[in-house]
Each structure stands twice: as structure tokens, then as C-alpha cells.
Amino acid sequence: MPKSSLLCILTTTFKCVKLEGLGLRVNNGQGVRPLSLAGHVGFDSLPDQLVNKSICQGFCFNILCIGETGIGKSTLMDTLFNTNFENLESSHFEPQVKLHAQTYDLQESNVRLRLTVVNTVGFGDQMNKQESYQPVVDYIDRQFESYLQEELKIKRSLHNYHDSRVHACLYFISPSGHSLKSLDLVTMKKLDSKVNIIPVIAKADTISKSELHKFKIKIMSELVSNGVQIYQFPLDDETVAKVNTTMNGHLPFAVVGSTEEVSVGNKMVKARQYPWGVVQVENESHCDFVKLREMLICVNMEDLREQTHTRHYELYRRCKLEEMGFKDTDPECKPVSLQQTYEAKRQEFLVELQKREDEMRQMFVQRVKEKESELKEAERDLQGRFEQLKRLHADEKAALEEKKRLLDEDQSSFGKRRAAAQLLQAQSLTANGKKDKDRKK
Numbered sequence: 001m002p003k004s005s006l007l008c009i010l011t012t013t014f015k016c017v018k019l020e021g022l023g024l025r026v027n028n029g030q031g032v033r034p035l036s037l038a039g040h041v042g043f044d045s046l047p048d049q050l051v052n053k054s055i056c057q058g059f060c061f062n063i064l065c066i067g068e069t070g071i072g073k074s075t076l077m078d079t080l081f082n083t084n085f086e087n088l089e090s091s092h093f094e095p096q097v098k099l100h101a102q103t104y105d106l107q108e109s110n111v112r113l114r115l116t117v118v119n120t121v122g123f124g125d126q127m128n129k130q131e132s133y134q135p136v137v138d139y140i141d142r143q144f145e146s147y148l149q150e151e152l153k154i155k156r157s158l159h160n161y162h163d164s165r166v167h168a169c170l171y172f173i174s175p176s177g178h179s180l181k182s183l184d185l186v187t188m189k190k191l192d193s194k195v196n197i198i199p200v201i202a203k204a205d206t207i208s209k210s211e212l213h214k215f216k217i218k219i220m221s222e223l224v225s226n227g228v229q230i231y232q233f234p235l236d237d238e239t240v241a242k243v244n245t246t247m248n249g250h251l252p253f254a255v256v257g258s259t260e261e262v263s264v265g266n267k268m269v270k271a272r273q274y275p276w277g278v279v280q281v282e283n284e285s286h287c288d289f290v291k292l293r294e295m296l297i298c299v300n301m302e303d304l305r306e307q308t309h310t311r312h313y314e315l316y317r318r319c320k321l322e323e324m325g326f327k328d329t330d331p332e333c334k335p336v337s338l339q340q341t342y343e344a345k346r347q348e349f350l351v352e353l354q355k356r357e358d359e360m361r362q363m364f365v366q367r368v369k370e371k372e373s374e375l376k377e378a379e380r381d382l383q384g385r386f387e388q389l390k391r392l393h394a395d396e397k398a399a400l401e402e403k404k405r406l407l408d409e410d411q412s413s414f415g416k417r418r419a420a421a422q423l424l425q426a427q428s429l430t431a432n433g434k435k436d437k438d439r440k441k
């Protein structure tokens with residue numbers, strides 16, 4: 001890698017300086033007069049001031065690597081940045097996809113770069129791959145959300161905020177030579193409005209030259225026919241336009257990763273050694289690794305950062321604010337300020353509150369009425385039951401009284417009969433006694 005490759009970022013910063021940094025508005029003939037200076041003033045050092053300030057602040061860049069387990073993500077990152085990142089081999093038995101982020105501080109000459117490498121863990125290893133993309137989408141949205149929250153604070157500190165938004169997403173395609181998997185297509189489709197996708201064909205040393213050519217064409221046509229938007233190297237800027245055409249034509253880059261040094265000729269180069277030969281990582285006739293490094297790091301790092309902020313984050317922010325009910329224009333297309341929206345929302349809220357209160361009051365009255373009628377019903381019921389019981393009781397009483405009367409009658413007739421019988425007995429006794437006496441006489 002050329003020594004000053006990170007400095008290329010600075011050159012691209014200039015174009016923004018020219019357009020926005022100075023805050024100049026070319027306003028033809030509208031009260032602005034061009035003047036010439038009689039001598040040196042010093043504001044021609046503004047770009048240098050910006051460069052110095054940028055160097056002081058340092059830069060930050062976040063890469064997301066999506067690819068199945070063991071496809072060579074960590075090896076490629078190590079090769080790209082010429083270092084040894086922390087590499088944990090992941091198992092093939094993760095129950096779901098996870099994301100692992102690690103931040104590093106790198107320095108090249110006097111430029112400091114805070115690099116975050118995010119790796120998917122267990123991507124494509126589940127039996128059911130239906131929801132494999134969701135953790136990735138959630139991760140990207142979370143980073144956008146925390147930036148938005150910082151931006152919406154009253155006391156913002158965006159200058160020293162650690163921006164964790166994903167600037168570039170390397171999507172590792174397995175070198176099957178056939179076509180994309182549906183998981184690849186679905187995932188890229190879900191991500192293409194959220195992040196700059198740079199597809200790469202991993203382990204490109206395992207695919208033959210003619211097959212690789214066909215594979216690249218197939219992949220691009222599949223991406224187009226499925227409407228997947230991948231990151232295009234910018235063509236509107238003269239500083240990078242020279243490399244544009246050829247580079248966009250080489251997509252997706254076929255890459256080989258290796259940190260192993262092999263001696264070729266009289267030099268040590270990064271390569272993969274095989275029984276039949278050597279694949280040189282940094283040889284352009286062997287693979288597109290150099291092209292990827294050139295485009296990702298030397299030429300377009302700043303564009304990737306800018307696109308993330310102006311396109312992807314802007315879209316997230318817009319959707320989020322619209323979801324919250326903020327709009328730039330009212331239904332008649334007149335512009336409304338945040339203040340007006342707030343007032344309108346507040347009014348709406350108060351009206352809604354009043355409505356809810358009324359509703360609740362009505363409901364309360366309704367409920368009381370219902371309860372009252374329910375109680376009345378119950379009372380009537382009880383009354384009815386009571387009447388019935390009373391009637392039953394009266395009936396029973398009458399029946400018992402009747403029985404008693406009958407019994408009394410029985411008793412009195414029995415008494416009469418008994419008295420008659422006693423009388424009869426007494427009479428017969430006296431009659432017998434007379435006879436006996438008579439007989440004895």
C-alpha cells in the first residue's frame with residue numbers, strides 16, 4: 001500500500017471545502033460584486049487549515065463484513081489493513097446470527113483512523129435462514145438511531161461523538177461459480193437502502209478464470225434483475241473519474257486473502273502457496289485484491305462516509321421523523337416549521353385528550369346506568385323469589401292447618417267413640433254385677 005494512501009481521503013475532502021466549507025454562494029448579479037485583491041491576504045490557506053484540523057481530529061471508518069462462517073472475512077480484513085485484527089473462529093452451530101464489533105486505532109504517517117470492523121457470526125448456518133438478515137438490519141438501524149438521538153439532543157456533542165454508523169458493507173459471495181443464493185439476494189435487498197454494499201467474491205483462487213468471468217456477469221445480472229442497488233464508484237468527480245469506468249466494470253471484485261509471506265523471485269509477497277503454484281494476493285493478474293483496496297481505502301473512503309451520511313442516514317432520519325409526525329410542508333404544500341408542527345401536534349393532542357376524557361365520562365355514566373339496571377333487575381328477581389317462597393310457605397301452612405284440623409277432628413271423634421265405649425263397658429259391667437247378685441241370691 002502506498003505510504004500516503006490515507007492522505008487521498010484528504011484530497012477528496014477538498015471538494016467539499018470548495019463547495020460548502022467556505023460557505024460561498026455564487027449569486028450572479030444579485031448584489032455580489034467580484035473584487036480583486038491588491039496583495040496577499042491569507043485566506044488561501046483555508047484548505048490547509050481544514051487539512052490540519054482534520055488530521056488533528058482523526059478519522060473514523062466502520063466496515064461491516066457479511067458472509068458465511070469460514071468464507072475468509074477475517075483473513076481479508078487482515079490483508080487489507082496489513083495488520084492482525086482480533087480473530088475468533090466461530091462455530092457452525094450458532095442458533096442465530098449475531099454481530100461482533102471491534103474498534104481499533106490505526107495510524108499511517110500522521111493520519112489517525114479509528115476503524116470498527118463488524119463481523120457476522122453464524123451467518124447462513126441455521127437450518128431456517130428466514131430471519132438471517134434481521135440481526136444485520138437491526139444492527140445498522142441501531143447505529144443510525146443512536147446518531148439521530150445525539151443529533152436531537154439539546155446539548156449535542158457531535159464533534160467528539162463516536163460515529164458507529166456502517167460506512168461500507170463487504171458482502172462475501174461464496175465462489176460457487178453458479179449464481180447467488182437466495183439468502184444473498186434477500187439480505188442485499190434488505191440492506192441496499194441502509195448501507196453501501198460492495199459485493200466481493202471470496203476465495204477467488206478456487207474458481208477458474210473463464211468461470212470467474214461468467215460468474216461475475218451472472219451475479220451482476222441477478223443483482224440488476226432483483227433491483228439490488230450496490231455501491232457505485234462515483235463518476236461525477238474529476239479526481240476519481242479516471243478510475244471509475246474500469247473499476248465499476250470489474251464489480252464484484254474477486255478477492256484472495258492471505259497474510260502469509262512467500263518468496264517470489266527475490267521478493268517476499270503476500271500469497272497463498274499451493275502444491276502447483278503460488279497465488280499472489282497483490283498481483284492484479286491473479287485477483288482483484290489491489291483494486292478493492294484501492295477503491296475502498298485510497299479513493300473512495302471519504303465518499304463512502306459521505307454517502308452514508310447524506311443518503312442512507314438521511315433516509316433513515318426522514319422516515320423516523322415522519323413516523324414521529326414531523327413534516328416540512330403542510331397538506332397545501334406550504335412550509336411548516338418545527339415549532340408549528342409542535343404546536344399543531346400539541347393542539348391535536350389536547351383535542352384528543354379532551355375527546356378521550358369525554359368518552360371516558362360517557363362510558364362511566366353508561367356503566368353506572370348499566371350497573372343500576374342490573375341491580376334493579378336483581379332486586380326484582382329477588383322480590384319475585386321472595387314472593388314465590390312466601391306463596392309456597394303459605395300453601396304449606398294451609399296444607400298443614402288442614403291436616404291439623406283433620407287430625408283434631410279425628411281426635412275428637414276418637415274421644416267421643418272412646419267415651420261411648422267406656423259408657424258401654426260401664427253399663428255392661430253393672431248389668432253383669434246385677435246378674436251375679438241375682439244368681440247368688
Ligand SMILES: Nc1nc2c(ncn2[C@@H]2O[C@H](COP(=O)(O)OP(=O)(O)OP(=O)(O)O)[C@@H](O)[C@H]2O)c(=O)[nH]1
Nearest residue numbers: 068069070071072073074075089090203204256257
Ligand atoms: N482458498 C482460500 N482460502 C482462504 C482465503 N481466505 C481465507 N481462506 C481460508 O479460509 C479459512 C477461514 O478463514 P477466516 O478468515 O478465518 O474466515 P472467517 O470468515 O473470518 O471465519 P469466521 O470468522 O469463523 O466466520 C482459513 O483457513 C483461511 O486460510 C482465500 O482467499 N482463498
Ligand SMILES: *[C@@H]1O[C@H](CO)[C@@H](O)[C@H](O)[C@H]1NC(C)=O
Nearest residue numbers: 045046047048049050051052
Ligand atoms: C498545517 O500544519 C503544518 C505542519 O503541521 C504547518 O506547517 C502549516 O503551517 C499548517 N497550516 C495551517 C494553515 O495551519
Ligand SMILES: *[C@@H]1O[C@H](CO)[C@@H](O)[C@H](O)[C@H]1NC(C)=O
Nearest residue numbers: 264269280282283284285286
Ligand atoms: C503477476 O503474475 C503474472 C502471472 O502469474 C506474472 O507474469 C507477473 O510477473 C506477476 N507480477 C509480479 C509483479 O509479480
Ligand SMILES: CC(=O)N[C@H]1CO[C@H](CO)[C@@H](O)[C@@H]1O
Nearest residue numbers: 235238240241242243244245
Ligand atoms: C461510466 C462513466 O461515466 N465513466 C466516466 C468516467 O470518468 C470519465 C472522465 O474521467 C468520463 O469521461 C466517463 O464517462
Ligand SMILES: [Mg+2]
Nearest residue numbers: 073074087088
Ligand atoms: Mg473471522
